[in-house]
Amino acid sequence: MARKAITGNGAIALALKQVEPDVMAAYPITPQTEIAQNYAQYVADGAVKTEYIAVESEHSAMSAAIGSAAAGARTITATSSQGFALMWEMLFIAASLRLPITMPVITRALSGPINIHCDHSDSMGGRDCGWIQLYGEDAQEGYDNAIQAFRIAEHMDVRLPVMTMIDGFIISGAIGPVETLEDDVVKEFAGDYVAVNALLNVEKPVTVGAFDSLGGWYFEHKIVQNRAMENAMDVIEEVGREFGELTGREYSHFKTHEIEDADIVLVAIGSAAGNVKTVVTKLRAEGKKVGMLKVRTFRPFPTEQIREALSGAKVIGVMDRSDSFGAQGGPLFTEISAAMYGGNAHPQLYNFIYGLGGRDLFPDDIEGAVEMLEKAAAGEPVEQKRHYLNVREG
């Protein structure tokens, strides 16, 4: 293992290089571009055996990835924001064809108006397209998740595409310390790829993506697809445990901090978890019973485990880096609310929307949120509406 000072994008490009898949199809978009560039350079230098397709759009990036994966090659791409949106149609098809493509997503706000900075409106907008979604907090988790994604996607019980998120600029562009593994260790962990029903199998030609309409098996196919998602729950944990044995960095669906006896718990996802953790530590030192739960697996959503983990809390504050127009709250808020409603404990739930379009999230903002939650815990009236952190008044 080596400790490197590297950007989030650099760490992910390195992880992909170490796995050395057969095909990459990519199109540049800020803040993902560095991954496409670094990988093209690896190919140009002959550092990898990967064939690189510099496609003419993200729609074609995902289409080519689908063709390649269906052909039987281990296949990757990467994107952000508008590129993610342009892939939208094909994201569903990749999942429905059960193709184990992996894709780092460097999260960024969606137009319009145009904004290149971080929020989760891209990846959260794609939460129902049938891909497994893993969120990382920092460059280290970006690197580790990018490696684990292959094992999860290709597992025989799963066979679904996996996207791994890190926050645009905040993580993708910032240089931080990353513990990297040796190439051969990564290769061995990822293992050899064995394609199922490959187009290129001359002995056994296949028809992929047939017309599955009225009288077909569409409904049954969707059920099977969802079953694969359910299976992914255990596989993600299994792969995370194995990765832990290898590196000392164990992964599960979520991580908790000071949660055992906490009355107030903040739920966060992505890079904000670091800030929240710092604030929680500070408030604990002041004797406040505050804790944090950081979500890693968003699809499939680990409903029961999260419900169990949060069952002791009186008040829960859910922090969303994307809003959902006309819904009851941000995407994470509605998931957590639904999870808690299904249990016996019924804590109060509040939603904090922050960081849209790259807006900063300061420790004071988080402390302000906790103050509001303390009031609620003390039985004082607090409005149930969305609360926006660090926004201009009026």
Place this chain on the structure above:
Amino acid sequence: MAVCPGPAVVSVSTGCLEVSTTIYPYTAWKDSMIHSAFENAGATISGVETAYNSLKKQGKIKEDMYFVAFGGDGGTYDIGLQSLSGAVERGHNFVFVCYDNGAYMNTGFQRSSATPCGAWTTTSPVGKESAGKQQNRKDLTAILVAHDIPYAATASPHNFKDLMNKAEKAFATPGPAFLNVISPCPRGWRTPGEATIALAKEAVQSCYWPLYEVENGKYKINYKPKGDKKTPVADWLKKQGRFAHLFKHPESEKLLADIQDYIDKKWEELLQKEECLG
């Protein structure tokens, strides 16, 4: 596919061909086939061909394999043009076949940019203010030639030998090759099924659909109707229900003359191209 020299993978865009040949759990394809969406037959086959190159280099595949994409005129001239253009520019080794029936037939006769001027379709309807489609067709084969594609050709099912020769050449071409094949559609053209081949033949004789090929920039016209063999396009239009309105109103005469002028102009242009670039 009959002249494909080895095992192939076929990518088909959404449309009549895909819908009629792959009704789950059946398939009419003997080779591997993939359908993923409407606009991406070119991008999909790019991925397949690249995967093949990767696995071949690694020694994981031994056989020589061939790559074909099929699109209707909608999936080729319109929504699929970008992904086809990208795939050709990148130089993937594949054959793209457009079966041009001149409209979106799968969704029930809507205009495409391949629909001829004057044709009735449900989105270029005939009414008090309109006599069908107002614009001429897009010259897609010329657009493909402008990509400096190594091989591009037009073909017609009535001249089967010519079609097969061209398919053979397309498969033998290293890099991308493009075949544009006129495909009369009885439902959409409002013509009897048994007239299909005769209609294709007349499209060629009227020079509405000239048969030619462009090999590395060199033009060759495969059939030149001489003298009165070049039939008036109106004769051909008259046989199709989608143009029936043009023959009911005397005001349409101007439009018919314009259609004929346009066809003559394109034909002259082609003759000149052959002379200069033959």
